[in-house]
Amino acid sequence: MHSKIKYLLLITVIAATGFWIYGRYAVPDKYEYWNNLIAKDPKPAGVSEEEYRAKLRAGYCWRDRKFYKPEELQQKAMVSFTGRLLGEAEAYRSDLTTLQGKTRYTGGQCRAYEEKKACSVWLSTQGYTNEQWDKLFLATENPVNYKFLVQYMNQEIKQPEYLNGYLAGSNNKSFSLISRWPDKEGANIYGSDCCRVMNKQTAKPLIHDGKNAWIAYSEFGSTFPENDVPEDIDTRDYGVGNFYFEFREVIPMQRTEWGKNEKKTYQSNQATILMMSNCGDLLWLPDILYTIQSK
DSSP: OHHHHHHHHHHHHHHHHHHHHIIIIISOOTTHHHHHHHTTSOOOTTOOHHHHHHHHHTTOBTTTTBOOOHHHHHHHHHHHHHHHHHHHHHHHHTTOOEETTEEOOOHHHHHHTGGGTOSOEEEEOOOOOHHHHHHHHHTSSOTTOHHHHGGGOOEEESSHHHHHHHHHHTTSOOOEEEEEOSSSSOEEEEOTTSEEEEEHHHHHHHHTOTTTEEEOOOSSEESSOOOOOOSSOOGGGGTEEEEEEEEOOBOOOSOOOOOTTOOOOOBOSEEEEEEEETTSOEEEEEEEEEEOOOO
């Protein structure tokens, strides 16, 4: 009898442990990114709740005790964006990405093409704009070839703080970012004008454009687990949403033909918008895509 009770207790413990593991890893907190972001700018001791919230709504960064100028926010946001690219690379290395609801086993590809720097992020001191990168790739027979791309990969970035140091030491000299795919070749390129910080007034028409903009998370395939912002709150009460970050990449491919009325370009026809805090930190998800209208 006692052995039966012990057996049942053991089964109960195993089941409880299993549910905890499932809840911890298989069903991630959908507000994880949000909670991590607002934790970076907590209320200081001795400051009233009213003053804390009022200054957050006005764009104040309590952590650094200042209102940031637009050019300062741009630099801080680029450092934070680099952290997001590093997060993507880590997701590839750790088999955390999905396709059609199933795990994409990209870690093996990252290791197989390690010599070709797969799943890594690089600084290019070549200060080309997206358009200049595009022209370079269009004039190249095989723009995804690693031997061609590697000549522009000047320094691997392993921590976002490296970019902060580079910018401080180079007097904000133009640069590009190269994010290598989990494959023997190919990358996303972010030129010197890839990204911009927008205030709420500039971002609002793009975000609320029901025809050309949409939330980008898809069950078909994702790099990060689905995350959202709590409902029924004013995000500005938490110092998020006064500013937004927009980025657009160049994606060179092996392509030789375009449609009759299609412009020859490797620039993405969509831009992505992320929310950001008053301190220049990006909210990784949700992200909003909008289609760029051809000129």
